[in-house]
Amino acid sequence: MSGFFTSSIGRKYAMALSAFFLMFFLIMHVALNAVSLFSEDAFNQASHFMGTNPLIQFLMQPVLMLGVVFHFVMGFILEIKNRSARVVKYAKNNGAANSTWMSRNMIYSGLFILIFLVIHFLDFWIPEINTKYIVGDMSGLHDGSFRYFHELQHKFIPIWRVALYCIGFIFLALHLLHGFDSAFQSLGANNKYTKGLKGFGKAYAILIPLMFIIIALFHHFNH
Amino acid sequence: MNLTLKIWRQKDSKTKGQMVDYKVTDISEHMSFLEMMDVLNEQLVNSGDEPVAFDHDCREGICGMCSMYINGEAHGPDRGITTCQLHMRMFNDGDTITIEPFRAKAFPVIKDLVVDRMSFERIQQAGGYISVNTSGNTQDANALPISKHAADEAMDAAACIGCGACVATCKNSSAMLFVGAKVAQYALLPQGQVEAADRVKNMVAQMDLEGFGNCTNTGACEVECPKGISLENIARMNREFLKASIKG
Numbered sequence: 115m116s117g118f119f120t121s122s123i124g125r126k127y128a129m130a131l132s133a134f135f136l137m138f139f140l141i142m143h144v145a146l147n148a149v150s151l152f153s154e155d156a157f158n159q160a161s162h163f164m165g166t167n168p169l170i171q172f173l174m175q176p177v178l179m180l181g182v183v184f185h186f187v188m189g190f191i192l193e194i195k196n197r198s199a200r201v202v203k204y205a206k207n208n209g210a211a212n213s214t215w216m217s218r219n220m221i222y223s224g225l226f227i228l229i230f231l232v233i234h235f236l237d238f239w240i241p242e243i244n245t246k247y248i249v250g251d252m253s254g255l256h257d258g259s260f261r262y263f264h265e266l267q268h269k270f271i272p273i274w275r276v277a278l279y280c281i282g283f284i285f286l287a288l289h290l291l292h293g294f295d296s297a298f299q300s301l302g303a304n305n306k307y308t309k310g311l312k313g314f315g316k317a318y319a320i321l322i323p324l325m326f327i328i329i330a331l332f333h334h335f336n337h
Numbered sequence: 338m339n340l341t342l343k344i345w346r347q348k349d350s351k352t353k354g355q356m357v358d359y360k361v362t363d364i365s366e367h368m369s370f371l372e373m374m375d376v377l378n379e380q381l382v383n384s385g386d387e388p389v390a391f392d393h394d395c396r397e398g399i400c401g402m403c404s405m406y407i408n409g410e411a412h413g414p415d416r417g418i419t420t421c422q423l424h425m426r427m428f429n430d431g432d433t434i435t436i437e438p439f440r441a442k443a444f445p446v447i448k449d450l451v452v453d454r455m456s457f458e459r460i461q462q463a464g465g466y467i468s469v470n471t472s473g474n475t476q477d478a479n480a481l482p483i484s485k486h487a488a489d490e491a492m493d494a495a496a497c498i499g500c501g502a503c504v505a506t507c508k509n510s511s512a513m514l515f516v517g518a519k520v521a522q523y524a525l526l527p528q529g530q531v532e533a534a535d536r537v538k539n540m541v542a543q544m545d546l547e548g549f550g551n552c553t554n555t556g557a558c559e560v561e562c563p564k565g566i567s568l569e570n571i572a573r574m575n576r577e578f579l580k581a582s583i584k585g
């Protein structure tokens with residue numbers, strides 16, 4: 115395997131694998147968030163479990179971090195390399211004639227996702243880490259009852275944050291509209307199932323971000 | 338029809354080039370694009386100017402030499418054709434047409450619209466062949482059972498004429514459609530499978546060395562390829578490369 119990951123194709127595999135990992139994580143994340151639409155109690159229970167289970171906290175969480183960082187750093191590296199492969203640009207280039215906007219602008223949709231992620235971290239992750247590991251309060255309680263649901267509701271009161279989340283997820287949808295199919299192609303999976311998979315990919319790329327948006331709007335209007 | 342042409346002029350590989358405007362008149366819609374270029378060059382020669390250098394050979398879509406980036410697309414606006422097969426009826430009277438060389442770091446401009454595509458040759462030399470002894474004692478190909486499906490797919494991949502439109506079109510200047518076609522063409526047949534692992538590793542290594550970019554699966558190459566080479570060939574190359582790398 116020596117030299118595999120320094121080759122162009124090896125990098126594609128690495129990019130696709132990190133993307134698959136992120137796409138799988140998104141399903142778990144949206145499923146957990148969706149619980150908050152139906153039951154305050156169940157959402158609290160699930161959040162407390164995710165927030166205190168050592169396997170999730172000390173294995174899955176660092177792996178996820180590494181996965182995200184790897185994905186966007188690799189994305190930037192590939193983008194820089196690819197730009198340098200054409201020194202003189204075309205005076206006239208008609209990209210729309212042969213490819214989708216999404217496929218040509220992964221770096222920009224990705225950049226917006228990254229900006230969203232920074233804000234998302236400041237909103238939820240940093241306060242969690244602070245409460246649990248700096249203050250040292252692992253109880254998940256506030257005034258005698260679980261704090262998670264109320265914190266979530268509270269975050270989605272300001273309309274600016276809801277708007278920001280919606281925009282972030284629209285860019286995620288754009289990223290995934292190309293990314294989902296692209297990841298399969300990168301792994302060499304292009305066969306009789308590809309056509310069907312493309313339909314599924316479209317559904318995934320639109321429905322998952324849409325679900326996040328619905329959840330944010332739901333809590334904005336129901337607090 | 339009367340046309341305005343914006344053409345990239347560059348004296349040689351070391352001189353900086355620029356776009357220059359020309360006018361051509363009375364162009365027949367039945368002309369091919371290269372015939373229109375011939376009319377322009379005759380005009381330039383008659384007025385004592387330097388004709389526009391461009392590559393061409395067969396003028397029937399076989400050799401792949403006629404590299405031109407026309408109005409922002411490799412080989413112009415039509416599908417499944419080379420520049421020599423592009424007809425002037427695709428354009429309208431009064432149009433302005435932008436004509437540039439294929440652009441990629443691995444395809445340096447030699448002069449005007451002529452680019453050096455020897456990087457493709459070097460990739461081919463790295464493994465795009467089978468080491469078969471042709472000294473009169475070759476096995477009859479009919480003695481080897483090959484499925485119709487594999488034979489068809491190999492034939493489709495072998496249709497690649499090495500024109501470089503895939504590279505020119507790709508926003509990353511990636512050569513993966515070309516290399517994928519060459520790898521797949523042999524990987525599908527028993528004669529090619531003997532050296533499959535070395536072939537894919539050596540050809541990909543050479544491709545990376547030449548400074549082509551990395552495929553991001555935009556699919557633009559497949560749309561602009563004059564021979565309809567499919568992205569399936571890139572997927573096959575990726576699988577072959579993984580297989581070869583695991584084997585060591």
Ligand code: HEM
Nearest residue numbers: 130133136137186189220221224228293294296297300553
């Ligand atoms: C953190 C910010 C992000 C940045 C800067 C970013 C950037 C990129 C770039 C530049 C590519 C194209 C690279 C290539 O095709 O070779 C890409 C591909 C991809 N990204 Fe992202 N991305 C980000 C986040 C995400 C997230 C959160 C997901 C999904 C949950 C995701 C899923 C994908 C997928 C599926 C691909 C296609 C992989 C492939 O073609 O093999 N990305 N990303």
Ligand code: SF4
Nearest residue numbers: 497498500501503562
């Ligand atoms: S794959 Fe198509 S576009 Fe690329 S070199 Fe071969 S024939 Fe030309």
Ligand code: FES
Nearest residue numbers: 394396401403421
């Ligand atoms: S001149 Fe041979 S393909 Fe156009």
